[in-house]
Amino acid sequence: GENVEQHPSTLSVQEGDSAVIKCTYSDSASNYFPWYKQELGKRPQLIIDIRSNVGEKKDQRIAVTLNKTAKHFSLHITETQPEDSAVYFCAASADYKLSFGAGTTVTVRA
């Protein structure tokens, strides 16, 4: 099955700086890569996703890049704000089932 690795496990950034989270996947058949943000005790919320026919996608302060050859994808958050503090999960899907990374706890220092 699919194996998704995510780094770093924790990330502390100064407000206004950028945050980058990286994930790798093992199944070359994976073609859909969503990112979720989860606040403590809450549901995961989809923040951005990318499909395998696209190399990069941007939505305001959030961007995702995908390198299919290397089987890795990354989340970039620019101009971080305190409300960006949360746990972020990457995921990969080959057959409509999502395999999640271990998560990254992002703390934005004011």
Add this chain to the structure above:
Amino acid sequence: GAVVSQHPSRVICKSGTSVKIECRSLDFQATTMFWYRQFPKQSLMLMATSNEGSKATYEQGVEKDKFLINHASLTLSTLTVTSAHPEDSSFYICSVSSGAKETQYFGPGTRLLVL
């Protein structure tokens, strides 16, 4: 995105009892729903895929006789934890697939505590 509800939001039960969790898709008909379990400070682990009108597909290591799934309508799937034990205490979250099918939207989760 899809609007998904779960009930109850939290439940405390005694060891050996059964607990039913409901997952509802409120704004579209979901032929497929997914059930996940999340232990504290860990990731989401897929337990099973719930298909309307047919048997659920369970992931390796998940006991189908312990975690009963029923997807009787296009808007409702239920997960019953039978003979619950303290190690079943966890955050159980369902999700539904959108029309594009691969995009999943999550319910608010059910926190189960087994004493």
